[in-house]
Amino acid sequence: MEGGKREEAGQSSEKSFVVDDDDQEDGERNEIIGDFVPAPPVPLKDQLEKDKDDESLKRWKEQLLGCVESDLNGQMDPEVTFHSIGILSDDFGEINTPLPVDKLQNGHPLFTLKEGSEYRLKLTFTVLHNIVSGLTYTNAVWKGGMQVDRSKGMLGTFAPQREPYVHTLEEETTPSGVLARGIYTAKLKFEDDDRRCHLELDYSFEIKKRC
Numbered sequence: 644m645e646g647g648k649r650e651e652a653g654q655s656s657e658k659s660f661v662v663d664d665d666d667q668e669d670g671e672r673n674e675i676i677g678d679f680v681p682a683p684p685v686p687l688k689d690q691l692e693k694d695k696d697d698e699s700l701k702r703w704k705e706q707l708l709g710c711v712e713s714d715l716n717g718q719m720d721p722e723v724t725f726h727s728i729g730i731l732s733d734d735f736g737e738i739n740t741p742l743p744v745d746k747l748q749n750g751h752p753l754f755t756l757k758e759g760s761e762y763r764l765k766l767t768f769t770v771l772h773n774i775v776s777g778l779t780y781t782n783a784v785w786k787g788g789m790q791v792d793r794s795k796g797m798l799g800t801f802a803p804q805r806e807p808y809v810h811t812l813e814e815e816t817t818p819s820g821v822l823a824r825g826i827y828t829a830k831l832k833f834e835d836d837d838r839r840c841h842l843e844l845d846y847s848f849e850i851k852k853r854c
Contacts, residue, residue, distance in 0.1 A: 721775035723833070723841035726807060729765035730754045737765070744846065752826060752849040759819040759853060764812040764831075768842075770801045777836035780812065784829045791827075798833075817850050824850050 729739040734757050744753070756762055764782075777800060784792040798810050817823070831844045 719773065720839065721773040721803065721835070722771040723768055723775050723778070723801075723835075724771070725766060725768040725833070725842045725844075727767045728753075728831075728844065728846075729767075730756075730762055731765055731811065732756060732760055732762040734760050734762075739765070739767075742842075742844070744844070751847070753846045755849045755851060756817050757853040758817055758823055758850055761814055761816050763814050766810050766812070767807050768810070769805075769807045770803045772803055774800060774802050775835050775841075776800045778833060778841070779835070780831065780833050782812075782829060782831045784827055786825060786827050819853075824852055 725742050727739050727741050729737055730753075731737050738754055740753060778798040779795065780798060781793065781795045783790060794813070794815070796813055801808055826847055826849050828845070828847045831842070831846065832840060833842045834840050
């Protein structure tokens with residue numbers, strides 16, 4: 644498949660610098676990058692309550708964040724729920740599958756594409772309780788037990804809101820030729836800046852000959 648950002652298996656461009664604090668009795672390891680030490684996380688509800696007496700500022704924050712105080716419960720971590728996965732292609736238009744995938748579909752291709760066709764994956768999800776920062780995806784694809792493709796990309800940062808977000812991933816192109824046809828398995832994973840995994844979806848699809 645073509646499109647998206649590719650990386651070779653076993654290689655990574657990310658580096659982390661970890662400093663051990665021997666003075667801590669509990670032996671915790673604090674991760675410090677350069678001279679920057681991140682501030683402790685604060686529930687979004689607490690941030691809104693700081694200006695609860697200023698109605699205009701409070702309304703501005705609610706409009707900016709896409710939520711109202713009644714939707715917040717003081718929970719520290721954001722809750723990201725994926726509701727559906729769709730496939731967009733000129734070959735057949737749009738097909739959407741509710742998540743989690745029905746058990747009856749396990750082991751069966753989620754969709755079928757023709758060789759050399761362009762397509763996009765479409766996700767529908769909601770965010771609750773707090774802002775989710777730096778939501779990213781990785782999509783790894785295998786055929787016959789061998790990894791043949793891996794793409795990754797950034798979705799962005801999303802505030803909690805009642806209405807679901809709809810996000811379309813970068814365009815991909817299926818390979819062509821006799822060897823390209825057949826059943827593929829894939830794993831789609833979504834993580835945020837804090838490496839929290841919000842969805843890990845195993846699915847399969849089929850590539851058929853173009854008539």
